[in-house]
Amino acid sequence: MVNRKDLTSRVIRLLKLDITTFLTSLAPILSLYILGGFINKEIIGVFGFTYAFQFLWSMFSRGFNHPIFLYAFKDIKNDKDKTMSIVFSGCTVLALIELVAYILFMLYAKQFLFLLKVSNELIDICYIYTIYAIAVIGLQLIDTFIFSFYEYTGRLELNNKLGLLYAILRVGGSLLCVSLNNFISLSNLSKLCILLLPIIGFTLMMFLKVLHEINQYQIHFTWEFLSAFKYGIRDILKGILNTIGNFIGTRNINLAGIAISSNSNGSTAFQYAFITTVTDIQWDCACEESTLVSLDIASEPVKYKNISQINDKRLFNILKLDILAGYIVLGIIFILALVILGILSFFLTITDYMLLNMSLDIVGMIIDTSYYAMSSFLNSLGRYKELSIISIVAVTLRIFASSIRSVYAVNIGMITSACIQIVLITSLFLYYKHKYKHISML
Numbered sequence: 001m002v003n004r005k006d007l008t009s010r011v012i013r014l015l016k017l018d019i020t021t022f023l024t025s026l027a028p029i030l031s032l033y034i035l036g037g038f039i040n041k042e043i044i045g046v047f048g049f050t051y052a053f054q055f056l057w058s059m060f061s062r063g064f065n066h067p068i069f070l071y072a073f074k075d076i077k078n079d080k081d082k083t084m085s086i087v088f089s090g091c092t093v094l095a096l097i098e099l100v101a102y103i104l105f106m107l108y109a110k111q112f113l114f115l116l117k118v119s120n121e122l123i124d125i126c127y128i129y130t131i132y133a134i135a136v137i138g139l140q141l142i143d144t145f146i147f148s149f150y151e152y153t154g155r156l157e158l159n160n161k162l163g164l165l166y167a168i169l170r171v172g173g174s175l176l177c178v179s180l181n182n183f184i185s186l187s188n189l190s191k192l193c194i195l196l197l198p199i200i201g202f203t204l205m206m207f208l209k210v211l212h213e214i215n216q217y218q219i220h221f222t223w224e225f226l227s228a229f230k231y232g233i234r235d236i237l238k239g240i241l242n243t244i245g246n247f248i249g250t251r252n253i254n255l256a257g258i259a260i261s262s263n264s265n266g267s268t269a270f271q272y273a274f275i276t277t278v279t280d281i282q283w284d285c286a287c288e289e290s291t292l293v294s295l296d297i298a299s300e301p302v303k304y305k306n307i308s309q310i311n312d313k314r315l316f317n318i319l320k321l322d323i324l325a326g327y328i329v330l331g332i333i334f335i336l337a338l339v340i341l342g343i344l345s346f347f348l349t350i351t352d353y354m355l356l357n358m359s360l361d362i363v364g365m366i367i368d369t370s371y372y373a374m375s376s377f378l379n380s381l382g383r384y385k386e387l388s389i390i391s392i393v394a395v396t397l398r399i400f401a402s403s404i405r406s407v408y409a410v411n412i413g414m415i416t417s418a419c420i421q422i423v424l425i426t427s428l429f430l431y432y433k434h435k436y437k438h439i440s441m442l
Contacts, residue, residue, distance in 0.1 A: 006317075010325035014292050016156040018285040018329060020147060023163035025284040027170035028136065029277040031195075034171065035129060038178040046126050047280070048272045049116060050133040051410075052247045053105065054280075057137050058287075059239020060101075061144040063232035064094050066291070071228030073152045074298040074380070075305065082224075084217040090225030091145045095207070102138025106131050116251050128188040132195050136170070139203045146206045149214075151295060162206065169198040231379055234387040241395035245417075249402035249410035272407070275354040278340055279361040282333045286365045286372065289326040293376040296322060307381045310432050319377045326369045334362065353407060360411040367418040374425050378432075386428055394421035 029047065036044040068090035072083045105112070109130045113123050143166070150159045177194045180186055186194070229236070250272075296318045297304050304315055341350065341358070379387055394417045402413030 007321050007324055007328075010292065010296070010321050011328050013156070013295070014288060014322075014325050014329045015332075016160060017151070017288040017291055018333070020156075020159040020163035021284045021288055022281055023160075023167045024140065024143070025281040027167040028133070029280065030167075030171050031174040032129070032133075032277070034174040034178060039181065040125050042122055042125050043129050044274055044277065045122060045272075046129045046133050047277050048250060049113060049118060049126065049130055050137065051250060051276065052243045053102075053134055053137050055239055055243040055246050056105075057141055059236055059243070060094075060098050060141050062287075062290070063234075063236035063239055064098075064229065065090075065141065065144045066148055066294075067228040067230075067232035067235075068094075068225050069148045069152045070231050070294050070298060070380070071225070074294075075303070077298070077303075081218045082222075084214045085219040085222050086225045086228070087149065088211065088214045088219050089222050090228065091207075091211070092221075093225070095142050095145065098141045099138060102134060102141070105134050105138070109134060116247070128192060132192055135196055136199055139199055142203050142207055146203075146210050149210050151291065152298065166199075166202055169202050173198045230382075230384050233384050234375070234379065234391045237388055238391035238395050241392065241399060245395060245399040245402045245413050246410060248399060249413050252402065252405045252409040271351060271354055272357065272410075274344075274348070275357045276361075278337055278344070279358055282330075282337050282365060283361070285333050286326075286330060286369055289322065289369055289372040290376040292325070293319065293322050293373050294380060297377070297380045304380060305382055307378075307383055307432055308436050310381060310429075310436055319373060323370055323373045326373060330365060330369055337362075356408070357411055360408070360415055364411075364414050364418045367422050371418070371422045371425050374429050375421075378425070378429065383428070383432075387425075390421055390424045390428070393424065394418075 032044050032047055068087060072086040076083045110127055113130060147159050173195045177191055309315060375387055397420055398413040398417035401416040402409050404412060
């Protein structure tokens with residue numbers, strides 16, 4: 001029997017996680033809509049061009065950043081000074097590495113657009129906004145340290161407030177940019193400064209605030225945070241391969257898309273990017289299912305870190321309730337997506353291409369909700385190697401599927417990967433359930 005009180009509690013926790021994710025995902029989309037609406041609608045295509053960098057963001061945030069907090073608060077939970085030392089050391093080192101990486105990506109933005117086979121006409125329009133998009137994705141990596149810290153210290157409401165502040169600054173910067181550009185012709189550098197400075201200020205202020213709070217403990221620098229990467233190896237490998245797959249798929253969309261382009265609906269790049277702006281928020285919120293499972297396991301008084309504990313009734317109940325909560329919230333998110341699409345249809349014709357893209361994304365989310373929960377569950381119990389193999393197999397097949405020269409290349413790759421990984425993760429889960437069935441703890 002499902003405990004309704006526990007289920008309601010988990011739905012509320014997941015919604016609180018999703019509110020922050022919703023705000024920080026919606027803000028970049030609204031920002032590009034504002035820039036596209038007042039300057040040139042093809043600017044919205046930047047969202048599609050830079051989607052590969054969002055997969056890199058996922059690799060860094062879920063493969064490097066988040067595991068530091070999972071390790072520190074789950075495995076070292078009884079020693080606060082040591083916990084905070086690991087968090088401080090990991091945040092400091094990784095923040096520097098990630099900032100350098102994204103600065104390099106910004107410097108080579110034009111070469112990246114050439115590799116994507118973006119037309120010269122679109123490059124002229126979108127180049128400066130591509131730099132902007134890459135820069136803020138990099139800054140959001142630093143924001144994940146802030147949000148993860150407050151998640152693991154039980155301050156989800158504070159994250160919601162910070163998410164709202166971030167959205168206001170992001171959208172406000174775009175409104176200021178287009179307003180000033182209407183009065184005076186701004187240079188590209190001026191536009192970039194107006195768009196980026198509010199976000200840089202937010203990230204720097206909040207990151208320093210978190211470091212100041214950590215410094216209240218007796219901390220010291222330690223390389224022990226490297227031990228946390230055992231929890232992130234699957235996401236590191238998956239992030240790298242997904243980036244390659246998305247790059248290949250987006251490139252093939254650009255190569256195959258001339259046939260469906262039109263003056264009224266814009267280029268294929270625009271149509272693809274437009275519909276991904278509708279579904280990207282839903283994807284980001286769906287991914288929080290993994291975070292919910294990790295948080296719930298880490299908050300338990302018992303240390304769960306061995307696969308032999310898989311039949312622990314309390315642990316299994318966490319997984320069951322979190323999956324149910326995930327699908328309830330996913331239903332709410334789907335309704336939101338339809339509302340957004342309905343509103344946007346007043347301003348732009350929704351093509352069959354857009355609708356099929358969205359439908360395939362929804363199928364992928366339904367499949368992946370269970371996958372996110374089970375993979376996070378098994379990851380917490382130490383099945384890093386098997387999960388890494390599953391990720392490699394699924395995403396390698398995604399790369400091959402995305403290699404088809406089709407305007408649906410990215411979606412074909414995504415569905416292929418989703419089907420393979422849910423079959424493999426379910427098989428792995430059932431195998432260990434059966435193997436340790438004689439160990440059933442209350």
